[in-house]
Amino acid sequence: MEKLLLHICCVGCGVYVSEKLRNNYQVILFFYNPNIWPAEEYEKRLAEAEKIALKYSLELVKGDYDHEKWLEAVRGHEADQERGKRCLICYQFRLEAAAVMAKKLNCEYLTTTLTTSPHKNTAAINETGDRAAARFGIKFLAEDFKKCDGFKKSSALSRELGLYRQNYCGCEFSRRA
Secondary structure, rough: EEEEEEEOOOOOHHHHHHHHHHHOOEEEEOOOOOOOOHHOOOOOHHHHHHHHHHHOOEEEEEOOOOOOHHHHHHOOOOOOOOOOOHHHHHHHHHHHHHHHHHHHOOOEEEEEHHHOOOOOOOOHHHHHHHHHHHOOEEEEEEOOOOHHHHHHHHHHHHHHHOOOOOHHHHHHHHHHH
């Protein structure tokens, strides 16, 4: 099977996508989310990603948690509305790092669980992922994982497995929105 790096933003979305993709790809989970605040929330989400990796026997690669670097990237966009410029910068920030990791791990494909959420701009995520992957000679699997009740399936599977589901995207700015 071809190797696919799956950028996983949270287990709520990641559990369904991981289960779906592992039938057709050798999936490697990549938890890279320096946008998540506070650090305790980051650790909680990482622990859930570790549970999913164990449950489905998937490799989990952990990116660095450098929240200050992420804050620098979005500086000047703190007050943007959700789905605005700050979110576009955040998608790019994380998907470029994912493309670098996919190349390093010799993956043929890259994709992200970000498109599972009904609150995210799928077209923007897929365009960003496609550009990032192309720079490194990787194919981006442009999916809308919320289609065919993907978000509902993800929510149900999370509840069934007793997984933590957060109530905000991740950054301090989305938390207050």
